[in-house]
Amino acid sequence: MKKQFIAVEGPIGVGKSSLAHKLSQTFNYYEEKEIVNENPFLSDFYEDISKWSFQTEMFFLCNRYKQFQDLASISTGIVSDYHIYKNKIFANNTLTPTEFSKFSRIYDILTEDLEMPNIIIFLDADLEVLKKRIALRNRSFEHQIEDDYLLNLKRDYNAYYSSLEADGERVIHIDTTDLDFMKQENDYNYILNLVKPLIGGNEHE
Template identity: 65%
Template sequence: MKKTFIAIEGPIGVGKSSLTKKLSKTLNYTVEFEIVDENPYLSDFYEDISKWSFQTEMFFLCHRYKQLTDLKNINGIVSDYHIFKNKIFAKNTLNAMEYDKFSRIYDILTEDIRMPDQIIFLDASLEVLQQRIATRNRSYESQIENSYLAQLKHDYNQFYDEVKHEVDAIQIDTTTLDFVHNTDDYQHILTLLKPLIGEIDHDK
């Protein structure tokens, strides 16, 4: 098995952090979680997206840049995000002037940043995403509108279609999967990942 950088992506509530935690243990990889709760603008953002979106996106951009820069010399990483997700979210929340400004800053910060070797895109039905968001019971997420979540699903699917020919990427519909509690479901994901990273010999 070659030591690589695996990024797990997908809409809110799809199970990125849960899969990251399990894969890091199985593969004996360094684990990297994105900063979410530490964002001081997040609660305000979900109450008034148009007012607080620029501050929220800039906080995430700067922190993700710092996190990924610190990982540049580490072999064997599994992360529950990558910095390109900033553009997916920013496109939905910023007005044209703000997005132009954000994009220029993004391009400068990411011109030499480490990109993932593999990307796992997780997806699920809107109803399942809603259930999972409710189950983890984060107060600020209770304000997420269905239209916003549906748009994120659409944008992630579109992004997968754009990058799947440029980087090793797989898309997994987790609507009927419970890879946290069901061993067979988790093994299914490992089977899909194996062709990208080689023999998986640290299964635990």
């Protein structure tokens, strides 16, 4: 039987890493963590997106490609706090049409033989909630994120979810605006009850 490979996705600050960590502990799955702080272009990117977007997106793509490639050796279930497809979502918002066309061709070549997540959890939240969560984690390079950028990401993630749902993929959309699954057990159990049917309800005892 093919191993379960869960990806948690959504806009910046929505709680992807926190939920992925909790799910990995609940189901005893391998936890795959996104590389963010190691990107040497990120601070410059948020200061001047048009100037640094291609370098930033290519760094992320190459690193995430290598991370997904390495996951082939993992025999247990996997929970990742990102899906490599997010590269196209972000790149579509930052690159020129010419750059995005080149980026997309490289993406298609790199990902054509990768094992992809077979369950995707999309998290979302209202703009003001996202901004508060971003402020709380206090990453210096995120202080300059503009509202329009977050709103565009929310729009594109919702469009991606809708396309996968229409194709019959195993996807869940969860609005976390009024949820605190890190502190409130009932909120986390609510999410678990949505996820378990997709993976057969197996839980690490």
